[in-house]
Amino acid sequence: MLQKTNTPNPLNYFNVRRFKKKPKNLNCEKYNFESDELGEQVVKWIEQNLKSRYYFGRHLVLDGEAKFQYIFLVGFEAPKEMSIFNLSCPFIHQ
Numbered sequence: 001m002l003q004k005t006n007t008p009n010p011l012n013y014f015n016v017r018r019f020k021k022k023p024k025n026l027n028c029e030k031y032n033f034e035s036d037e038l039g040e041q042v043v044k045w046i047e048q049n050l051k052s053r054y055y056f057g058r059h060l061v062l063d064g065e066a067k068f069q070y071i072f073l074v075g076f077e078a079p080k081e082m083s084i085f086n087l088s089c090p091f092i093h094q
Helices: 036-049 077-089
Strands: 028-031 054-062 067-076
Touching: 028 054, 036 054, 054 077, 067 077
Parallel strands: none
Antiparallel strands: 028 067, 054 067
């Protein structure tokens, strides 16, 4: 349910809002959150403040020093949602 309008999101009702696997055509941003708890807070913020379908997942990547590192990928079906997320989410501006 959106906090501003107090209306339920039909995608949440049918449990199809969050992608379980990353779609190929989805543009994603990489974020390095310190803990899984912070990642859960980001997902909760997305659910409460944005409307479109999204992907949020943890991935293992190789960094520049040949070490493995966990990152979080965040992507949205609607490009404007990514802009709103980057500008408004308080958890990514730490």
